[in-house]
Amino acid sequence: MDTYEERKQAIRLFESGKKVSHIVRVFKKSRQWFYFWLHRYQSHEGRGEWYKGKSKAPKTKPSKISHNTEQQVVSARKMLEGQKLAQTGAIAIQYAMHHLGQTPPPVWTINRILTRSGLNKKPKVSNRKSDQDYPTLFFHSHQMDLVGPRYIKGDGRFYTVNIIDTECRSCFIRPVRTKITAEVMDTLVSFWSSHGMPDALQMDNELAFRGSNRHPRSFNAVVRLALALNVAPVFIPLGEPWRNGIIEKFNNTLDKHFLRAIQFQNFDHLCLEAKEFTSFHNANHRYGVLKHKTPNEMRCSLPSLYRFDQSIDVNQKIPLVSGIVYFIRFIRGDSILKLQTESFKVNKDLRYTYVVAEVNIDNQSLVIRQNNEIVQVFQFQTPVDW
DSSP states (O other): OOHHHHHHHHHHHHHTTOOHHHHHHHHTOOHHHHHHHHHHHHHTTTOSSTTSOOOOSOSOOTTSOOHHHHHHHHHHHHHHHTSTTOOOSHHHHHHHHHHTTOOOOOHHHHHHHHHHTTOOOOOOOOOOOOSTTOOOOOSSEEEEEEEEEEEETTTEEEEEEEEEETTTOOEEEEEESSOOHHHHHHHHHHHHHHHOOOSEEEEOOOHHHHBOSSSTTOBOHHHHHHHHTTOEEEEOOTTOGGGGHHHHHHHHHHIIIIITTOOOSSHHHHHHHHHHHHHHHHHHOOBGGGTTBOHHHHHHTSOOOOOOOTTSOTTSOOOOOSOEEEEEEEEOTTOEEEOSSOEEEOOGGGTTEEEEEEEETTTTEEEEEETTEEEEEEEOOOOOOO
């Protein structure tokens, strides 16, 4: 017998003359239970679904967002999706609603509305190593990446060299035909001449950024340029692209809102559109970490940056005289430190931790540091231009 049938049967027994004590004993219920359903039965005069419980939810929800506001949020989202290069997140929706003269709800409410509407799909989370012991070397850095190859129908292959300022999120994109060092150099010179220089340039271990596999201890023009300008070259751990997380996230935005959103006629058209995307991003994209400021707004509030030293001739070989090149590495169970194409056996107590390997050009050494303390030193003969 289900719950509803119990209640109806109890009332039938009562109307047939059975005592309440007998009824509650039969159904193993309390007197309060019986009198509650008897009152419900009598108040409904035995008609309707008196035997069903009433919802205990509040009759009104003063904090519930109105249907009109939900429609405004969804409409703003779809409007942004239809705009070339625009962001579509909660912060962008807030600013779009302000522009339309509407009152936007908080960010968390917008995200709930987007989720209910099927417009807020969360990306898959991959398993990554903990950041607990990952070293932080410099406060102000630029992150650089080389993306590609991609293809333009009828016009061949291309790559993009992407740079972003980690402090104000200003970006620079330069399409190139080949991923050679000279193209990377031209990109750095263009960005640093207009934007200013950082304390460090953080990169992955792309060959065009570091040097030569044939000559493993040599450094190419990118590293030489950085050292000549007192910018520290920093190479992230092998196989851990998320350590360049800001540029990787930017690459995803670039892919969705630019490379896949526009059908390029040829390489020249791509270059023109890349300039437009760079300008649009720096003037319009808002970042929560910047307190919803755009890169241009944030950059205006920062101290003036050192500009590129025009006396350096990038068309000539840049001397390698002094400086330090940084490699952040994770030491696995074999206690092996891997640089570019060389490996070094390190202390066993460094296993399963991150270390900073510093190639010191001045004293021709490889210094291993952990928590800013020297733990091991190797001789490291580097070809220099003394």
